[in-house]
Amino acid sequence: xxxxxxxxxxxxxxxxxxxxxxxxxxxxxxxxxxxxxxxxxxxxxxxxxxxxxxxxxxxxxxxxxxxxxxxxxxxxxxxxxxxxxxxxxxxxxxxxxxxxxxxxxxxxxxxxxxxxxxxxxxxxxxxxxxxxxxxxxxxxxxxxxxxxxxxxxxxxxxxxxxxxxxxxxxxxxxxxxxxxxxxxxxxxxxxxxxxxxxxxxxxxxxxxxxxxxxxxxxxxxxxxxxxxxxxxxxxxxxxxxxxxxxxxxxxxxxxxxxxxxxxxxxxxxxxxxx
Amino acid sequence: xxxxxxxxxxxxxxxxxxxxxxxxxxxxxxxxxxxxxxxxxxxxxxxxxxxxxxxxxxxxxxxxxxxxxxxxxxxxxxxxxxxxxxxxxxxxxxxxxxxxxxxxxxxxxxxxxxxxxxxxxxxxxxxxxxxxxxxxxxxxxxxxxxxxxxxxxxxxxxxxxxxxxxxxxxxxxxxxxxxxxxxxxxxxxxxxxxxxxxxxxxxxxxxxxxxxxxxxxxxxxxxxxxxxxxxxxxxxxxxxxxxxxxxxxxxxxxxxxxxxxxxxxxxxxxxxxxxxxxxxxxxxxxxxxxxxxxxxxxxxxxxxxxxxxxxxxxxxxxxxxxx
Numbered sequence: 263x264x265x266x267x268x269x270x271x272x273x274x275x276x277x278x279x280x281x282x283x284x285x286x287x288x289x290x291x292x293x294x295x296x297x298x299x300x301x302x303x304x305x306x307x308x309x310x311x312x313x314x315x316x317x318x319x320x321x322x323x324x325x326x327x328x329x330x331x332x333x334x335x336x337x338x339x340x341x342x343x344x345x346x347x348x349x350x351x352x353x354x355x356x357x358x359x360x361x362x363x364x365x366x367x368x369x370x371x372x373x374x375x376x377x378x379x380x381x382x383x384x385x386x387x388x389x390x391x392x393x394x395x396x397x398x399x400x401x402x403x404x405x406x407x408x409x410x411x412x413x414x415x416x417x418x419x420x421x422x423x424x425x426x427x428x429x430x431x432x433x434x435x436x437x438x439x440x441x442x443x444x445x446x447x448x449x450x451x452x453x454x455x456x457x458x459x460x461x462x463x464x465x466x467x468x469x470x471x472x473x474x475x476x477x478x479x480x481x482x483x484x485x486x487x488x489x490x491x492x493x494x495x496x497x498x499x500x501x502x503x504x505x506x507x508x509x510x511x512x513x514x515x516x517x518x519x520x521x522x523x524x525x526x527x528x529x530x531x532x533x534x535x536x
Numbered sequence: 537x538x539x540x541x542x543x544x545x546x547x548x549x550x551x552x553x554x555x556x557x558x559x560x561x562x563x564x565x566x567x568x569x570x571x572x573x574x575x576x577x578x579x580x581x582x583x584x585x586x587x588x589x590x591x592x593x594x595x596x597x598x599x600x601x602x603x604x605x606x607x608x609x610x611x612x613x614x615x616x617x618x619x620x621x622x623x624x625x626x627x628x629x630x631x632x633x634x635x636x637x638x639x640x641x642x643x644x645x646x647x648x649x650x651x652x653x654x655x656x657x658x659x660x661x662x663x664x665x666x667x668x669x670x671x672x673x674x675x676x677x678x679x680x681x682x683x684x685x686x687x688x689x690x691x692x693x694x695x696x697x698x699x700x701x702x703x704x705x706x707x708x709x710x711x712x713x714x715x716x717x718x719x720x721x722x723x724x725x726x727x728x729x730x731x732x733x734x735x736x737x738x739x740x741x742x743x744x745x746x747x748x749x750x751x752x753x754x755x756x757x758x759x760x761x762x763x764x765x766x767x768x769x770x771x772x773x774x775x776x777x778x779x780x781x782x783x784x785x786x787x788x789x790x791x792x793x794x795x796x797x798x799x800x801x802x803x804x805x806x807x808x809x810x811x812x813x814x815x816x817x818x819x820x821x822x823x824x825x826x827x828x829x830x831x832x833x834x835x836x837x838x839x840x841x842x843x844x845x846x847x848x849x850x851x852x853x854x855x856x857x858x859x
Contacts (some may be wrong), residue, residue, distance in 0.1 A: 346707045391674075438727075494650070518849070528800070
């Protein structure tokens with residue numbers, strides 16, 4: 263079997279709010295001192311794929327794919343250090359914040375190219391959303407571009423008899439589904455797909471693994487529309503909200519007094535609800 | 537003629553989310569001088585259909601029995617065909633924020649040749665384009681997106697919108713039979729997580745615990761507090777990721793977006809991703825040992841103490857008041 267995992271490189275989302283700034287011209291966050299990291303849900307997707315390979319007894323080849331700048335090679339190397347088998351970087355040209363339509367078309371074209379060379383991918387895994395813009399549209403758009411069935415918010419894949427058993431989170435609980443390959447899933451996090459820390463030896467080995475580089479021309483997508491990356495949506499405006507409020511701290515000489523004050527305030531609100 | 541459609545799952549009925557989506561739809565329809573249509577995926581109860589007809593100019597129900605049991609591929613096919621059955625001339629198709637609507641929206645947009653957007657907290661038309669406001673960078677920023685193709689297929693932070701007003705005369709209801717293929721991904725099992733009381737999204741009072749609790753046991757202590765004021769329990773991502781409580785307790789960017797009258801954050805520092813999930817709360821109270829924790833910049837009142845000292849005492853006092 264072949265499994266493909268899509269990765270996105272983003273600004274470290276854990277930058278504290280006080281260090282966060284907007285670049286009004288770029289209509290995006292200023293990089294400042296922030297690191298570039300792999301989007302966490304994409305790393306959850308890598309981990310989920312690795313666990314699927316382990317459960318399937320090893321006969322699964324995992325490829326990581328990224329549409330990004332040359333710096334995104336780091337994300338792919340890290341994925342290979344986590345023991346993904348091979349990687350492909352489609353070097354981004356044009357907008358630094360392409361919309362889901364542009365990203366979906368590029369990823370779909372790259373997937374078809376990789377399938378031409380190495381056979382079909384049974385499963386395509388995409389993070390449910392990114393930690394920067396968080397629009398969460400890429401998986402759905404990619405499923406449509408590839409004309410494959412899809413399921414969102416999946417937390418695990420288990421090999422079955424000719425099919426794959428998917429387990430996913432909904433807003434009211436858990437659903438289990440049977441999927442006939444080829445299919446696409448978006449991956450969410452749970453306590454079991456926390457990304458593994460690569461072993462030193464695997465980090466060394468990752469530099470020996472194949473990393474293919476493609477550009478838009480290689481994929482016959484060298485068009486102004488793809489480079490502009492805003493055929494369906496674009497950021498019109500971005501700003502930092504000024505929503506800080508004054509907090510009234512419980513005061514008093516003893517803990518008893520302070521908690522008493524807190525209880526009174528809580529009771530006032532509760533009583534007003536009725 | 538340009539209309540607006542609100543697309544709802546029949547199995548979910550006309551819940552608060554659907555009411556909000558319809559309310560947003562009515563406001564948008566009025567702004568373009570068009571009608572509001574409700575497209576219903578799957579059989580719905582008579583009450584839900586009547587409620588939709590009381591707020592929409594037209595209701596189109598895809599009543600195939602097969603749609604009673606949600607399957608993503610079939611729901612998508614249904615939405616696409618309902619869009620056509622309703623006339624197809626929509627500037628926007630609005631959905632709620634349940635899991636199913638979230639996964640359908642971008643794919644439906646693609647099939648209709650439109651633009652998609654997620655988790656919009658405010659929408660309006662600007663010429664032919666829809667502008668959608670939402671959070672970005674884990675809640676640290678607000679972004680406004682221009683959706684350049686029609687229809688704009690948008691799932692909304694639906695409970696944040698006023699419910700649609702009732703009309704004087706009920707809209708026309710039609711039922712259509714749709715052509716559905718056998719799905720290649722089939723949902724075969726559903727485990728509804730054990731949940732006492734109401735859904736977190738609909739809760740009036742929520743008591744949430746975070747990383748600072750250090751383990752699963754303190755959530756029992758928080759439960760006693762919650763019970764004393766009729767609250768539901770929530771948690772931060774850190775607490776859910778650690779497996780202390782089930783994932784469906786998670787409030788935050790990738791969890792529930794809640795809007796209670798009172799939100800009590802206990803041992804939660806207030807990372808922007810968490811604030812994003814509870815930012816619509818009317819009153820926020822916080823208990824935290826760190827006076828500089830970001831949560832204190834987003835709450836009405838708080839106490840800088842260890843929860844271990846505060847919670848039992850607080851519960852006792854609230855129980856006493858209740859008696």
